[in-house]
Amino acid sequence: MDLYADRSKKDSPNAFVELLWERGQKYERELADNLDIPYTNLMTLVGSEKAEKTREAIERSDDLIYKPRLEAEGLVGDPDLIRREGSGYVPIDIKAGRADDGDGGTYKDHYAVQLGVYVDLLERLGCSAGRYGYIWDVHGNEVQYDFIKARRSKSDDTYWDFYVGHLDQAKAVVAGVWKTKPAACSDCKMCHWYSECKATLIRSDDLSLIPELGRAKRDALNGVVSTVKEFANADTGDWAKDGAHKIKGVGPKSIEKFQRRARLLSENGKPYLLNVVSLPHMETELFFDVETDPMRDICYLHGFVERNREDNRTESYVSFFMEDDSQDQEEETFRAMWRYVSERQPCGLYFYSKYERTTLRKLQKKYPSVCSADDITDLFELDRSVDLLYDVVKSSTEWPTYDHSIKTLATYLGFEWRDTHPSGAASIEWFDKWIETGDQAIRQRILDYNEDDCRATRVLLDGIRSLRSPSHR
Numbered sequence: 001m002d003l004y005a006d007r008s009k010k011d012s013p014n015a016f017v018e019l020l021w022e023r024g025q026k027y028e029r030e031l032a033d034n035l036d037i038p039y040t041n042l043m044t045l046v047g048s049e050k051a052e053k054t055r056e057a058i059e060r061s062d063d064l065i066y067k068p069r070l071e072a073e074g075l076v077g078d079p080d081l082i083r084r085e086g087s088g089y090v091p092i093d094i095k096a097g098r099a100d101d102g103d104g105g106t107y108k109d110h111y112a113v114q115l116g117v118y119v120d121l122l123e124r125l126g127c128s129a130g131r132y133g134y135i136w137d138v139h140g141n142e143v144q145y146d147f148i149k150a151r152r153s154k155s156d157d158t159y160w161d162f163y164v165g166h167l168d169q170a171k172a173v174v175a176g177v178w179k180t181k182p183a184a185c186s187d188c189k190m191c192h193w194y195s196e197c198k199a200t201l202i203r204s205d206d207l208s209l210i211p212e213l214g215r216a217k218r219d220a221l222n223g224v225v226s227t228v229k230e231f232a233n234a235d236t237g238d239w240a241k242d243g244a245h246k247i248k249g250v251g252p253k254s255i256e257k258f259q260r261r262a263r264l265l266s267e268n269g270k271p272y273l274l275n276v277v278s279l280p281h282m283e284t285e286l287f288f289d290v291e292t293d294p295m296r297d298i299c300y301l302h303g304f305v306e307r308n309r310e311d312n313r314t315e316s317y318v319s320f321f322m323e324d325d326s327q328d329q330e331e332e333t334f335r336a337m338w339r340y341v342s343e344r345q346p347c348g349l350y351f352y353s354k355y356e357r358t359t360l361r362k363l364q365k366k367y368p369s370v371c372s373a374d375d376i377t378d379l380f381e382l383d384r385s386v387d388l389l390y391d392v393v394k395s396s397t398e399w400p401t402y403d404h405s406i407k408t409l410a411t412y413l414g415f416e417w418r419d420t421h422p423s424g425a426a427s428i429e430w431f432d433k434w435i436e437t438g439d440q441a442i443r444q445r446i447l448d449y450n451e452d453d454c455r456a457t458r459v460l461l462d463g464i465r466s467l468r469s470p471s472h473r
């Protein structure tokens with residue numbers, strides 16, 4: 001898109017993505033400033049001058065070069081550092097996140113491809129120490145990425161093969177040999193081509209508009225059907241018979257599910273229940289939503305809309321908000337929230353996704369004096385605690401929408417957020433500004449947004465209660 005699409009159609013940069021960049025750069029600068037070994041600093045240089053000075057530093061055999069530029073045979077790379085090891089150099093990239101996927105050894109694919117470019121460039125320049133590089137991560141770890149390593153346990157393909165495959169794809173895209181095609185995915189909402197790609201997908205009635213279908217299944221299904229409408233009207237009987245062979249990676253059950261969704265979308269039908277859903281009826285109901293900042297690694301807000309006797313006129317919003325970003329504040333906020341929830345028992349507790357549970361578990365580990373791990377487990381395992389996304393929406397309902405986010409479903413049901421750009425990512429950016437400035441208007445914006453998220457969960461619950469199965473519609 002950056003190479004070939006009309007740039008005037010690009011969205012403005014996503015504020016959260018900009019915040020990630022800023023924080024990443026700040027972290028890099030702080031790390032470089034605190035290096036206790038001498039290094040050659042090329043940070044202020046740009047373009048060909050930077051590349052020239054990098055070549056000179058390599059020829060001099062400088063031990064550590066900060067912000068070099070590597071250029072060779074049409075490839076360009078800007079690693080954060082290159083370090084002399086033995087008779088050559090290895091690249092190092094600084095990340096304000098974890099170095100791996102968190103399962104004790106699986107590299108992050110996008111980090112591997114990025115380091116692969118730098119290793120490749122050092123090889124082409126004749127000064128590589130070997131096929132490996134390093135990530136310096138947010139926890140102060142230096143993690144080696146070894147390109148000789150197999151990428152998957154049951155495959156001989158190495159990370160180097162993986163990198164080379166991506167390089168070939170990138171070259172084909174640049175040469176115009178491979179025409180790229182958008183596919184709706186969760187990353188799209190943060191991408192500056194979102195509006196343009198979405199319009200293209202809708203125009204072409206692309207299969208990836210079907211919730212959860214994704215790029216790989218879209219590409220597999222494209223051998224048989226190309227639009228949502230075609231899929232809706234297709235006779236899939238023979239696909240199901242030998243589905244595993246005919247459409248790789250899309251089994252008969254998935255075909256059935258996605259065709260249901262294709263029909264709803266193309267007919268603009270009404271949402272419905274797939275099976276009987278049993279939802280508790282309690283005197284008090286709490287609709288719960290947390291806001292977290294993954295970069296500060298804190299939970300800065302617990303919000304609840306409380307309703308009594310299923311009467312919306314009784315609704316009130318209760319919030320537990322951190323007044324600064326210290327650990328003491330986080331603990332105090334967690335403690336106050338826990339006291340509130342405990343005092344409201346027995347009550348119905350509704351939330352959207354496993355995130356609330358994961359967050360409370362994490363907080364409990366951090367602050368065990370607030371409550372026990374069993375307390376958290378018990379709260380979420382009660383019959384009256386309902387994850388509307390996983391326990392109900394995904395398993396028991398169908399919607400004529402492109403995704404199942406709370407924003408999409410509550411909006412479908414007529415709910416409107418007061419904020420013009422509501423999103424969890426935006427809230428993190430506002431929280432960052434609130435910490436920096438102490439601006440009360442920003443604080444209120446965060447609270448209003450969270451309150452609306454809680455209220456949207458209530459709207460969704462009521463909407464689900466009114467759904468019927470297709471035979472009763």
Ligand code: SF4
Pocket residue numbers: 001181182183184185187188189191192193194195197198
């Ligand atoms: S498909 Fe999605 S992620 Fe890819 S360019 Fe388009 S909006 Fe961005």
